[in-house]
Every structure is written in C-alpha cells, then in structure tokens.
Amino acid sequence: MSESLDFGYPWWLSYGHLTVLLPALALLAVALRRGWRRWVVALLAAGVIWSAGSFLIMRFVINVNGEPMLPTARFFERGTGRVLDLGAGTGRSTIMVLKARPQATVVASDLFGESFDHHFGHRDSPQEQLMSNLKVAGVAERATIVTADMRKLPFEPGTFDAIVSAYAVDHLGRQGIPQALSEAARVLKPNGEMLLMLVENDAWARFAFGPALSHGATRGADWWKGRLAEADFERRR
Numbered sequence: 001m002s003e004s005l006d007f008g009y010p011w012w013l014s015y016g017h018l019t020v021l022l023p024a025l026a027l028l029a030v031a032l033r034r035g036w037r038r039w040v041v042a043l044l045a046a047g048v049i050w051s052a053g054s055f056l057i058m059r060f061v062i063n064v065n066g067e068p069m070l071p072t073a074r075f076f077e078r079g080t081g082r083v084l085d086l087g088a089g090t091g092r093s094t095i096m097v098l099k100a101r102p103q104a105t106v107v108a109s110d111l112f113g114e115s116f117d118h119h120f121g122h123r124d125s126p127q128e129q130l131m132s133n134l135k136v137a138g139v140a141e142r143a144t145i146v147t148a149d150m151r152k153l154p155f156e157p158g159t160f161d162a163i164v165s166a167y168a169v170d171h172l173g174r175q176g177i178p179q180a181l182s183e184a185a186r187v188l189k190p191n192g193e194m195l196l197m198l199v200e201n202d203a204w205a206r207f208a209f210g211p212a213l214s215h216g217a218t219r220g221a222d223w224w225k226g227r228l229a230e231a232d233f234e235r236r237r
C-alpha cells in the first residue's frame with residue numbers, strides 16, 4: 001500500500017500546460033536573441049503568459065491531486081451522523097468530509113465502472129485504491145465503501161443525514177442527472193443537507209481550458225437550480 005495519498009487524476013490535468021510553456025519559452029528566448037519580428041515575439045509572449053498562468057491555476061488553485069477543503073463551513077455543521085458520498089472515486093470528497101467533520105461516518109459510493117476507468121485508469125480493484133487513500137488519510141475506520149449506481153441507490157428512504165457529491169453528478173446525461181438528484185432526495189432524511197460540487201464554467205476554468213472545457217460545465221447555474229428544485233431540494237446556496 002502506498003504511504004501517501006494518490007488520487008490518480010492524470011498528470012496532464014496538473015502539468016499539461018507545461019508542454020506549451022517550455023517550448024514557447026525556448027522559442028521566445030531565441031526570438032528575442034535573434035531579433036525576430038515583433039508580432040512573432042508578441043505571439044510567443046502571449047503563449048508564455050497563457051500557459052504559465054494556466055499551469056499555476058491547475059497545479060496550485062484547482063490542484064486535482066491535492067486534498068480539498070470543505071468549500072463551505074455551513075455544510076453539515078451539526079457534524080454527527082451518516083453522510084453519503086455519491087461518486088466517491090479515489091476518495092477526495094470522502095476524505096474532505098471526514099476530516100472536516102470528525103464525528104461523522106461516510107458511505108463512499110461509486111459505480112467503479114467506465115467513468116471511473118476514464119478518470120483514473122483501469123485498475124483490478126478500484127475499491128482498494130479508495131481504501132488505501134482512506135487509510136493514509138487516517139479516516140478509514142469511519143468510512144464504508146459501497147459499489148452503487150447513483151441513479152438507482154440501494155438504500156432505504158431517509159437513510160442519510162447529509163450527502164456530498166463532487167464533480168460526479170455532472171457526468172450523467174440529461175436523464176441521469178434528474179434520476180440521481182431524486183434518488184439523493186429519497187435517501188436523505190427530512191431536513192438533510194446535500195453539498196453538490198460541480199465543475200464551474202468560471203473565469204479560472206475558461207482561462208485555463210477555453211473551448212476545451214467540458215464536464216457539464218456548459219450547463220449554467222440556472223439549469224442546475226431547476227433540476228434541484230424538480231428533485232424537491234430547497235437551495236440554500
């Protein structure tokens with residue numbers, strides 16, 4: 001078992017922009033030394049600025065392979081009870097909740113199918129990697145791993161005090177998203193809370209990825225508010 005956390009997101013999410021930055025820097029140095037035309041120098045300088053900025057955003061702001069912080073202290077302030085993680089993947093969101101809420105337990109659920117392989121590469125036992133991260137983070141004794149499709153959850157109504165889902169529901173299609181949200185509402189206790197984290201089509205992401213931004217990010221906040229309302233969630237924030 002590895003001694004450090006390994007969330008397994010591909011290297012290019014954190015370091016891909018370096019493949020543009022390094023050649024652009026080298027070419028810029030040559031251009032300046034040899035006195036190339038000004039528009040060429042300007043183009044190369046723009047490439048350096050964009051790729052350096054994007055690299056810093058991806059590596060240090062978004063930091064997909066780092067341990068995330070709970071984005072709002074208002075989530076599950078009571079802190080005692082059972083939380084469900086929908087689409088736990090390799091454990092980032094589960095660890096985030098268990099560390100922020102030391103009295104809580106989490107059921108880390110994931111389909112561990114094609115979408116998991118697509119994000120993290122195929123593994124014989126994806127559950128083992130998740131468990132390994134939970135152990136390294138020191139939270140394994142408060143977590144249970146369940147293989148489940150979030151569109152049809154194997155839990156009784158009103159099982160959970162809170163639900164977290166990070167960057168997972170937005171992978172489902174137009175049919176899957178309402179199914180998952182209404183399943184979440186079904187298994188949540190009355191007055192339970194759900195923290196839904198989505199890839200946001202914000203200025204940082206647009207700067208780093210431009211038109212290559214995907215992940216359901218093209219659906220705006222109003223679209224999500226509509227789906228949450230349909231599933232009977234009262235939106236707090």
Ligand SMILES: C[S@@+](CC[C@H](N)C(=O)[O-])C[C@H]1O[C@@H](n2cnc3c(N)ncnc32)[C@H](O)[C@@H]1O
Pocket residue numbers: 086087088089090091092093109110111112113115116117119148149150151165166167168169171172
């Ligand atoms: C981008 S990863 C997010 C993992 C983790 N929440 C995080 O923050 O790093 C998306 C996860 O959603 C899972 N997923 C996709 N479709 C699913 C489904 N229908 N039911 C359960 N999990 C699903 C994938 O297997 C994958 O692990």
